[in-house]
Amino acid sequence: MAKIVVDVMLKPEILDPQGKAVAAALPRLGFNFAKDVRQGKRFEIEVDGDPTPAQLADVEKAAEKLLSNPVIENFTVRVEK
């Protein structure tokens, strides 16, 4: 059983209001380490056995069609043991 992780983030040129809200809240809690914060989605997909190249290609297609909005978001796909 392996885990395929799809990370979906807004494209850099797109304003991220959630990230801005977090970045503004951090100093109020006494945390001053952040120059910027961006928030996105993380999907953990469980598959049987080690993922095959065909499965990974399918995950890419599913990420494009369902898990992200390619107009405003980028995604990455990786396998986590």
Add this chain to the structure above:
Amino acid sequence: MAKIVVDVMLKPEILDPQGKAVAAALPRLGFNFAKDVRQGKRFEIEVDGDPTPAQLADVEKAAEKLLSNPVIENFTVRVEK
């Protein structure tokens, strides 16, 4: 400039309706690779230079206080180049 990534996922024992919705939608789009899908949040925090241990400790505290709900969520902190 380095990027600290905080991944926040629901604890395994907590029902994940969003993940269930994605898992149910995938076969309707012709994708049958997924045994289970869980959805969470990904935060990318930009800091100046390489993060110091003190900064990483602060990120852990911020993740506990602001970025996650420790009652129902787990989080991980890592540095991405």
